Amino acid sequence: MRYRNLIAVLVVLVTLLCGCTNDVLSSSHATRADAADTISRGWIPAVLPASATEIHETHNLDSNTGHGTFRFDVSDMHSFQAALLPIPVNQSVIARSRDELESFGYVFYTHGNFDIAVNWEDRTGQFWLGQK
Numbered sequence: 001m002r003y004r005n006l007i008a009v010l011v012v013l014v015t016l017l018c019g020c021t022n023d024v025l026s027s028s029h030a031t032r033a034d035a036a037d038t039i040s041r042g043w044i045p046a047v048l049p050a051s052a053t054e055i056h057e058t059h060n061l062d063s064n065t066g067h068g069t070f071r072f073d074v075s076d077m078h079s080f081q082a083a084l085l086p087i088p089v090n091q092s093v094i095a096r097s098r099d100e101l102e103s104f105g106y107v108f109y110t111h112g113n114f115d116i117a118v119n120w121e122d123r124t125g126q127f128w129l130g131q132k
Helices: 002-019 033-040 074-082 098-103
Strands: 024-031 053-060 065-071 107-111 114-119 124-129
Antiparallel strands (some): 065 124
């Protein structure tokens, strides 16, 4: 009888431990080419220019949300901008700090499931995946 109780307790503990996972994952990539797998999984926008570097992202598997940052070269500015759809000032965005980012020179765009803020002068960007 004690053996059965011990097994029951172990089964419950293992079940609880398996259910207590950290569903927030992160990745960093030196280049867009290095990020190809994460892009194909949908955690980084495929629209990032070929020159994108210093790509960092964090995403939540349960909520299907994420955020990331990147840099890009001046040579990709025009083609990158042409691929983005501007988000009107009165339209909501996923980012909670739109006003602050705009005060730092960021302009908001959308592409697929992503909102993307770009500072064209600094050639830096941020992206968010999620529901508005």
